[in-house]
Amino acid sequence: MLCLLVAQPEKVGDMNLMVIKKILESRCTPLIVTVNKPYKVLSKVYIKDGISPESYYVIDAVTQYSGGVCPPTPRVKYVNNPANLTDLGIAITEVIKQMPQGKKCIIFDSVSMLLIHIPSATASKFLHFVVNKLQLSDISGIFLSVEKGLDPIVMSQMSAFVDHIMDYDQAQKSPCLL
Amino acid sequence: MQGKRAGLTDRIPDGSTTDIFRTIFERIQTAILIVDPAAHEIVDANPLMESLTGLSKEQMLGRGCQGFVCPAKCGECPVTDLHKNILNIEREIINAKGERVPVLKTVAKADISGKEYLVESYVDITDHKKAEERQAALIAYLSESILRAKKPLELMQAEFHEIARRAKTGDYDPEDVHLELELHAKNLAQIVKNLEELQAKALAGKTAEIPPEFREFLARK
Numbered sequence: 001m002l003c004l005l006v007a008q009p010e011k012v013g014d015m016n017l018m019v020i021k022k023i024l025e026s027r028c029t030p031l032i033v034t035v036n037k038p039y040k041v042l043s044k045v046y047i048k049d050g051i052s053p054e055s056y057y058v059i060d061a062v063t064q065y066s067g068g069v070c071p072p073t074p075r076v077k078y079v080n081n082p083a084n085l086t087d088l089g090i091a092i093t094e095v096i097k098q099m100p101q102g103k104k105c106i107i108f109d110s111v112s113m114l115l116i117h118i119p120s121a122t123a124s125k126f127l128h129f130v131v132n133k134l135q136l137s138d139i140s141g142i143f144l145s146v147e148k149g150l151d152p153i154v155m156s157q158m159s160a161f162v163d164h165i166m167d168y169d170q171a172q173k174s175p176c177l178l
Numbered sequence: 179m180q181g182k183r184a185g186l187t188d189r190i191p192d193g194s195t196t197d198i199f200r201t202i203f204e205r206i207q208t209a210i211l212i213v214d215p216a217a218h219e220i221v222d223a224n225p226l227m228e229s230l231t232g233l234s235k236e237q238m239l240g241r242g243c244q245g246f247v248c249p250a251k252c253g254e255c256p257v258t259d260l261h262k263n264i265l266n267i268e269r270e271i272i273n274a275k276g277e278r279v280p281v282l283k284t285v286a287k288a289d290i291s292g293k294e295y296l297v298e299s300y301v302d303i304t305d306h307k308k309a310e311e312r313q314a315a316l317i318a319y320l321s322e323s324i325l326r327a328k329k330p331l332e333l334m335q336a337e338f339h340e341i342a343r344r345a346k347t348g349d350y351d352p353e354d355v356h357l358e359l360e361l362h363a364k365n366l367a368q369i370v371k372n373l374e375e376l377q378a379k380a381l382a383g384k385t386a387e388i389p390p391e392f393r394e395f396l397a398r399k
Contacts, residue, residue, distance in 0.1 A: 009332035013340060036333070038361060041354050048349070066361035116330045116368050120322055149329035151322055 001140045002131060003177060004111075004158050006147040007168035012036070015168050016109050017049055019142055022177050024055055028103035028140070031057040031095055035082040035113045038063040039073070057099055059091045083117035085126045092130065096137060105140040106130070112149040120151035124158070131161045142177060209300040213243050215258045215287075220246075221295065230281070230302055232274030247271050247283075247298065257285050257296060271300065280307045316380075323376045327369050334362050 007015045023030045034042055039060040043053050061079040064070050070078040077091045096104065114123050127143065134141045147167065150158065159165060171177060203210060209230040212222035223238045231238065244250055256262040264285035270278040282301040287294055341358050344350045
């Protein structure tokens with residue numbers, strides 16, 4: 001199952017929390033690809049909401065980019081720059097292999113922030129690559145984005161390769177996202 | 179009382195007007211074809227029509243207008259069969275190289291020596307179409323540029339509120355706040371860099387017909 005979730009900018013953080021909780025409730029292991037928050041901050045947000053660091057995996061593309069320290073952490077892989085799509089793609093492949101058997105889901109947070117680092121056309125190609133990888137491995141994917149934050153052409157391309165496009169309210173009401 | 183003023187061709191004695199009209203036909207800056215409506219055959223073409231199509235007059239004479247300057251099938255001529263008024267309609271003609279040339283087409287019926295003919299005039303609007311395409315591409319390109327700055331900025335604005343809240347409530351240590359502020363400072367610098375690059379690309383392409391960055395958007399239309 002592939003899903004594009006959109007929200008107002010001030011709700012994207014809440015949407016991330018809601019999504020990871022629903023994924024964990026459905027006994028699925030999440031992998032968060034973050035180009036929005038450093039792992040150190042993200043993990044504290046999660047802990048505050050009762051989400052244990054042992055329950056998810058992270059690919060962090062912003063800590064090193066912003067000059068932060070990247071201590072070796074189990075379940076966390078660092079990529080030096082969000083624009084480094086090659087390393088990001090390799091990291092996704094490696095972490096997926098590292099994850100335990102069973103249901104897996106990638107949460108991409110967020111497509112909108114990725115657009116700071118790469119043009120829409122490149123973002124679209126990269127997301128298509130990720131989607132193909134997920135489909136081949138039978139892994140679910142949830143892409144977070146700011147509402148009306150995507151180029152109409154990227155939006156139409158994404159509509160073609162995801163199963164659902166939902167806003168925050170619809171996603172909240174949905175009993176299961178996967 | 180003064181009578182109606184006579185034009186040049188009115189004043190020329192019978193028999194010599196042909197030379198004047200021939201000169202106008204050959205010098206006018208509109209491509210013209212004369213078509214026999216009964217046979218749908220080209221019976222004359224002026225030099226501008228030759229340069230528009232890349233075909234000599236001899237190559238055009240006797241040629242059918244259908245499939246050459248008109249996409250209509252036999253029996254569906256918009257003028258003689260469907261009785262449509264063709265006045266400054268955008269069409270394309272295919273030149274000798276097989277390229278499509280956008281034109282404005284007008285067809286008028288004319289009685290010449292007691293027989294009806296179609297006088298078809300064509301104005302090449304290639305430059306106009308290129309300007310239109312360039313404008314459409316430029317608008318798409320600007321939209322993309324704005325999108326790549328506006329939405330991340332809105333997202334960062336929300337993040338700044340969140341950082342301020344955390345700093346106030348003491349939810350997170352100063353190192354976390356520092357890291358997030360560093361991240362957003364780098365993001366802002368990247369947005370400024372993107373805008374500068376987009377501006378430089380747009381300016382660099384100012385004199386080109388359609389710069390490569392714009393063409394990418396045209397291809398995606």
